[in-house]
Each structure stands twice: as structure tokens, then as C-alpha cells.
Amino acid sequence: DTEVTQTPKHLVMGMTNKKSLKCEQHMGHRAMYWYKQKAKKPPELMFVYSYEKLSINESVPSRFSPECPNSSLLNLHLHALQPEDSALYLCASSRTRPSTDTQYFGPGTRLTVL
Amino acid sequence: GQQVMQIPQYQHVQEGEDFTTYCNSSTTLSNIQWYKQRPGGHPVFLIQLVKSGEVKKQKRLTFQFGEAKKNSSLHITATQTTDVGTYFCAGASDYKLSFGAGTTVTVRA
Numbered sequence: 001d002t003e004v005t006q007t008p009k010h011l012v013m014g015m016t017n018k019k020s021l022k023c024e025q026h027m028g029h030r031a032m033y034w035y036k037q038k039a040k041k042p043p044e045l046m047f048v049y050s051y052e053k054l055s056i057n058e059s060v061p062s063r064f065s066p067e068c069p070n071s072s073l074l075n076l077h078l079h080a081l082q083p084e085d086s087a088l089y090l091c092a093s094s095r096t097r098p099s100t101d102t103q104y105f106g107p108g109t110r111l112t113v114l
Numbered sequence: 115g116q117q118v119m120q121i122p123q124y125q126h127v128q129e130g131e132d133f134t135t136y137c138n139s140s141t142t143l144s145n146i147q148w149y150k151q152r153p154g155g156h157p158v159f160l161i162q163l164v165k166s167g168e169v170k171k172q173k174r175l176t177f178q179f180g181e182a183k184k185n186s187s188l189h190i191t192a193t194q195t196t197d198v199g200t201y202f203c204a205g206a207s208d209y210k211l212s213f214g215a216g217t218t219v220t221v222r223a
Contacts, residue, residue, distance in 0.1 A: 042202055042213035043157060056209060090156060099144055099206040105156045 003027075004106035006091050012112045015081060021109045023074040023091030031098055032074040034066060035090040037108070043090055048098055049074060056098075081113045118205040120214025127193045128222050134189045135217035137203035145206045146179055146186045151216075152199040160201075195221050 004025045013019050023032065031050050035043035048056035049068040063085075065077040074091055088108045094101035117140045127133050137146065145164040149157035161170055163179035163186060170177045176189045186203055200218045204211040 040218070042216050044213075045210055048210065088156075098210050099208055102147065102159050102162055103211065104159065105149075108156050 004091055004093055004104050006089075006106040006109050008109055009107065010110045010112075012114065013078065013081065014114050015083075017081075018077070018079045020078065021076040021089055021091075021111075023076075023106055024072055025093040025104070025106075026072055027093065027104070028071075028095075029093035029104075030071060030096050031094045031101070032068065033092040033094075033098070033103065034064075034074070034076050035092060035105075037088040037090055043105075047076075050096075050098075078111075081111075083113050086111055086113045118203060118212045118214040120203055120217060122217055123215060125217050125219045126222065127197075127219060129193060129195065131193055132189065132191045133193060133219070134187055135201055135203075137186045137205070137214050139184045139205045139212075141207065142183050143205040143207065144183075146183075147204045147206065147211065148177060148186075148188055149202045149204060149213075150199050151202065155199075157202060190219075193219075193221055195223060197221060 007022045033048050034046040037043045045058050046060045047066045052068045063080045067075040088110050090108045091106040092103040094103045120137045125133050147162045148160040151157045161177050166183050167181045168179040174191045178187045198221050200216040202216045203214045
């Protein structure tokens with residue numbers, strides 16, 4: 001099973017809302033990632049979790065708050081977002097190290113901020 | 115920081131023709147990975163190249179990693195409509211993958 005699942009598929013939220021994106025993998029991977037992808041652009045790394053600990057934050061604004069409850073789950077909590085945060089949010093996982101292991105991407109959550 | 119440049123940005127191909135997309139890194143890479151993203155889809159892993167000068171083939175796709183481990187190419191022969199999508203290279207450094215801008219491929223039947 002090489003599947004990463006993400007919920008919801010689509011999300012529309014206002015600038016004052018609080019919402020969460022969820023990601024799950026059952027491949028036994030110990031590294032998990034959040035990426036942001038704008039239309040016609042490559043994925044842009046936001047956060048890396050390694051063995052359930054946050055190892056990289058690519059200077060992401062605090063209105064995005066990641067959480068890794070266990071080795072299979074990754075959440076992204078959203079609060080007070082701006083319209084320019086509208087994008088496809090991709091979760092990915094890899095066996096261990098980001099620099100050497102293949103990353104498997106989930107289908108993404110398409111977020112619209114009104 | 116590390117940058118990976120990818121060209122061309124767009125490739126319009128007649129069905130049956132060949133094309134190549136190229137990636138260049140400003141620094142030496144530990145490995146390079148290639149992904150394909152279909153319209154409306156998510157990136158799907160194609161291949162990883164690790165060794166200097168490595169060449170790998172997947173049916174009509176040929177991937178190369180340069181001798182200096184700073185550049186890579188993807189060559190597709192006899193393009194089919196199923197090849198439509200955006201192809202990304204991603205260079206691996208110490209702690210992350212840096213994605214190229216992608217080559218978006220459209221195919222004329």
C-alpha cells in the first residue's frame with residue numbers, strides 16, 4: 001500500500017474561520033511533509049516532521065500550525081488565513097530522510113479562502 | 115540556497131514525436147527525483163537517480179543524471195496522449211527536495 005490519504009478534498013473558508021487539514025499514511029514512513037502548490041507552480045515545502053518531531057519550518061506564517069499526533073497522522077491547522085493562501089495543499093511521506101527517500105504525495109486539499 | 119532550474123516551461127508535441135526536458139542545479143545533488151503531475155492531479159513519483167552518469171529507462175522514458183551530479187534530463191520517445199501533464203525534477207540536498215519549475219507537456223493528436 002503506497003497510499004497517502006488527505007481530507008477534505010476541497011475546503012472553502014472565510015478569513016475568520018478555523019479549520020484543519022488531515023493526512024494519513026500506513027506505509028510505516030517516519031517522515032511527513034506539508035507542501036503548498038499554487039496553480040502552474042511547483043510544490044513549495046512548508047513543514048517537515050521526522051519521527052513525529054517538527055524538523056523543518058520553511059518560515060511559514062503562524063496562521064498555519066502543523067501537528068503530528070502519531071507516526072501515521074499529520075494535521076495542518078488553519079486560522080485567520082488570507083485569500084492569497086488559496087492553493088492546493090499536499091501532504092507527502094517518505095521512509096526516513098527527506099534527502100534520500102522517495103516522497104509519496106497524497107491527492108491534496110484544494111483550499112479556497114474567501 | 116539550492117536552486118533547480120528546469121527548461122522548457124512548456125512543450126507542445128505532435129503525437130509520435132520525441133522531446134526532452136532538462137534540469138540544472140546550482141549545487142551538487144545527492145540524488146535527483148522525477149515526478150509527473152497530471153492536470154488536476156498530484157505529483158506521482160517516476161524515478162530516482164543517485165549515481166554520477168546514471169541512466170535509467172522506463173519504457174519510452176529515459177532519465178539521465180550528469181557526471182557532476184548537477185544536471186539531469188528526461189527524454190520521452192514517441193509521445194502519446196497519455197504523456198500529457200507536468201514533469202517536475204526535484205533535487206535532493208541535505209534536508210529537502212528542491213523542485214524545478216516543471217515542464218508542462220501538451221500533445222497534438
